[in-house]
Amino acid sequence: MTDGSAQAVVRIQGLTKTFPQGNVTALQDIDLELAPGEFISLIGPSGCGKSTLLRVIGDLIEPTVGEVTVNGKPARGARNDGDYGIVFQDAVLFDWRTVAKNIALPLEMLGWERARRRERVEEMLDLVELSAFADHHPWQLSGGMQQRVSIARALAFEPALLLMDEPFGALDEMTRERLNLELLSIWEKLGSTVVFVTHSISEAVFLSSRVVVMSPRPGRIAGTVEIDLPYPRAAETRDAPRFFELVTRVRELLRSRGEHLLPEEEAALE
Numbered sequence: 532m533t534d535g536s537a538q539a540v541v542r543i544q545g546l547t548k549t550f551p552q553g554n555v556t557a558l559q560d561i562d563l564e565l566a567p568g569e570f571i572s573l574i575g576p577s578g579c580g581k582s583t584l585l586r587v588i589g590d591l592i593e594p595t596v597g598e599v600t601v602n603g604k605p606a607r608g609a610r611n612d613g614d615y616g617i618v619f620q621d622a623v624l625f626d627w628r629t630v631a632k633n634i635a636l637p638l639e640m641l642g643w644e645r646a647r648r649r650e651r652v653e654e655m656l657d658l659v660e661l662s663a664f665a666d667h668h669p670w671q672l673s674g675g676m677q678q679r680v681s682i683a684r685a686l687a688f689e690p691a692l693l694l695m696d697e698p699f700g701a702l703d704e705m706t707r708e709r710l711n712l713e714l715l716s717i718w719e720k721l722g723s724t725v726v727f728v729t730h731s732i733s734e735a736v737f738l739s740s741r742v743v744v745m746s747p748r749p750g751r752i753a754g755t756v757e758i759d760l761p762y763p764r765a766a767e768t769r770d771a772p773r774f775f776e777l778v779t780r781v782r783e784l785l786r787s788r789g790e791h792l793l794p795e796e797e798a799a800l801e
């Protein structure tokens with residue numbers, strides 16, 4: 532962690548978020564700082580405020596109390612400057628646009644010229660291995676392919692910060708593991724900072740340089756675990772004794788703050 536210098540990509544100070552509907556306090560007293568190039572996972576039981584935290588960072592909703600800065604500016608300014616890309620749980624592609632045009636959309640919004648757009652879209656299609664599908668429409672693709680399109684779209688303008696909300700949650704195990712590896716190689720190539728929401732302990736440990744464990748509602752930070760497994764990570768990383776130790780440590784942190792978990796919530800965290 533940085534010491535409050537201007538280095539932080541994201542700085543969250545004293546964040547509390549209350550939704551007036553039902554008077555739900557989704558987040559309470561969150562302090563968190565992200566250094567450039569970190570890969571952070573937010574993990575916690577369903578309803579603990581992971582998506583809410585991501586949305587506050589992405590300026591999709593406002594804090595009730597506290598401050599969020601991205602690249603040293605208010606989240607709103609960072610959004611207007613196109614400082615980050617967002618990938619949601621569902622791909623959220625536009626069905627009437629081709630794959631290439633979906634990826635080009637943020638570039639159009641940022642005012643990139645046609646030739647530069649085309650070049651970048653080709654690079655991104657290559658990166659997610661979908662070059663042959665540039666002219667297809669989203670509904671012609673599998674769920675995993677759609678998710679890769681949405682990742683390509685979020686990465687196309689090389690955002691310094693990538694916000695991902697359970698992007699692989701709906702995919703089968705094998706696709707998920709493959710996309711985990713793809714995401715890591717893209718991240719290593721671009722050197723961006725990632726905030727990744729998941730409820731899978733093993734996914735969080737596999738991907739991250741740091742795992743932030745959240746407690747059940749109202750969401751607070753129960754603790755963080757530095758993941759000292761070397762990069763680049765590979766399928767074998769999951770067999771390393773250290774991997775199991777770190778998984779256990781995250782699980783213990785979840786349990787220690789998770790007295791209120793329902794059995795099915797606990798099961799969902801495995």
Ligand code: ADP
Pocket residue numbers: 550551552553555556557575576577578579580581582583584748
């Ligand atoms: P998670 O992503 O960890 O499952 P969420 O951030 O989606 O959790 O939700 C945290 C809590 O805030 C939940 O109790 C949820 O019902 C509530 N919540 C989220 N969004 C809203 C909203 N727009 N209005 C009212 N309550 C909300």
Ligand code: MG
Pocket residue numbers: 581582583
């Ligand atoms: Mg969520």
